[in-house]
Amino acid sequence: MFIRLLLIKKKRCKRKVRIQVKRPEKLVSMTLQRLFDSCQQVFKGPGTVPSPSDVQRLCHILDVMRPEDVGLSKDLQFFQPNSVVVEGNPRVTYATIYECHNFSLCILFLPETAVIPLHNHPGMTVFSKLLLGTMNIKSYDWADPLNSDNHDSPSKLKLARLKANRSFTAPCDTSVLFPTSGGNIHEFTAVTPCAVLDVLGPPYSKDDGRDCSYYSDTSFGSSSNKEEFPKVEDDGHCYGWLEEIEMPQESEMDGIPYGGPQIDESIS
Template sequence: MMPCDSNMTSIVQRIARQALLTFRSPPRIGEEASKSFLENHSKLKSLMTEVRAADLHLVPRRASDSPPAVPVPPPVTYMHICETDQFSMGVFLLKSGASIPLHDHPGMHGMLKVMYGKVRISCFDRLQRSPQAAQPGALRRSVLRSTAEYTEDSDPCVLSPDRDNLHQIDAVDGPTAFMDILAPPYDPDDGRDCHYYRLLTDAEEGEHTEQREQKEKEVWLMEISQPPEFWCGGEPYPGPEVSL
């Protein structure tokens, strides 16, 4: 049997192996990243830049495509590719007009690459760490770092425990799909549960607006329960098998 070289290995497999290398010992919150981590992270980002929908055997969908035979199809579905203690990898598919609400990634790194369609991503950071347990209604002083649109030709969107850790993802001009890596995976038992937020309007901020410095893009986020209009279903992943 001939040895399997990098040219014969699927890019999905190569991404998974690189993610395993990158996130086996990632920097924690407030820690400076090592040279090794930065080099591996750069290699992972380069691979994610290359991957396309065809590599995952994904066929771009249209707004007119018939929904699954369920009473109310979910606005978002997820294709699981693989998961280890270090990272999870999969594909999110958003219907036309769907959104993944503003949410966080506690202590996690992440990388998102659009496979087809277009998404608008708004990235936020908390300005202060709260010693209190998270609970609906709690206010978080935050800053809007960026709002940008991404397509399959865009570089990946990257988050870390300290930067762009909260984001909202909106499908723009039709259905869209993106490949997603999170490291480590969500795990409520290990303090990595997903929390949802709502951006307060100027009127809602009220007295809080007067108590903060008047810096552009500084905002207040209110923690909320998972919005009832958002839920995520599952779909089988059609692409190349990944083994780790």
């Protein structure tokens, strides 16, 4: 296999998931190359959102992508339920396939029970393709997007509309979120070991004002300050109160080199 995931025994008998990458001499995935070429054309830079036809174009490519297109296999020990025992909060690992000013391609590896806490994607359009495993995705959009960044609010709580809260099992369709819709604030919880291919346009950049913020959520109706917010009509939607928090410890990730099929930039 091109990417092998191993258990390494550490000091004090603590175990940590580590991914060992073996780079092939030459390997090309036409589907991955097609995705890269399309991203080069679709993402125009910060402040822009892909057109509906371009969103559909990328989804058509991602929907048919297989683990083998990025050098993975469901037969790897890492992806067998209960095969990896980790003490404490399992850490998420990521491998960057490609990154530029306009977009990035990366793979997230989540051990069983691992969580990527509730976080946002400011000014970004994000395509997430679950390649392996079963994952629960919970996502929100601000009920009032125009005032979501109002730091002068009398309360730290802000009302958000629940977009999704359910489990997905690979293979499944690609999920897409936009700067102000589609579940821009979301949380991943690995029901089984998972691999997710993420396409971000543009990528996170603290220097450009696209830093990641984290949130805790409380079900609607449990806040004593709800009178300070606009009245919520009975529109059939579920709501929650979100409060920005410091970066949770479990949000820290370990980066590794990408060792799967390569991208040829010269033909773009």
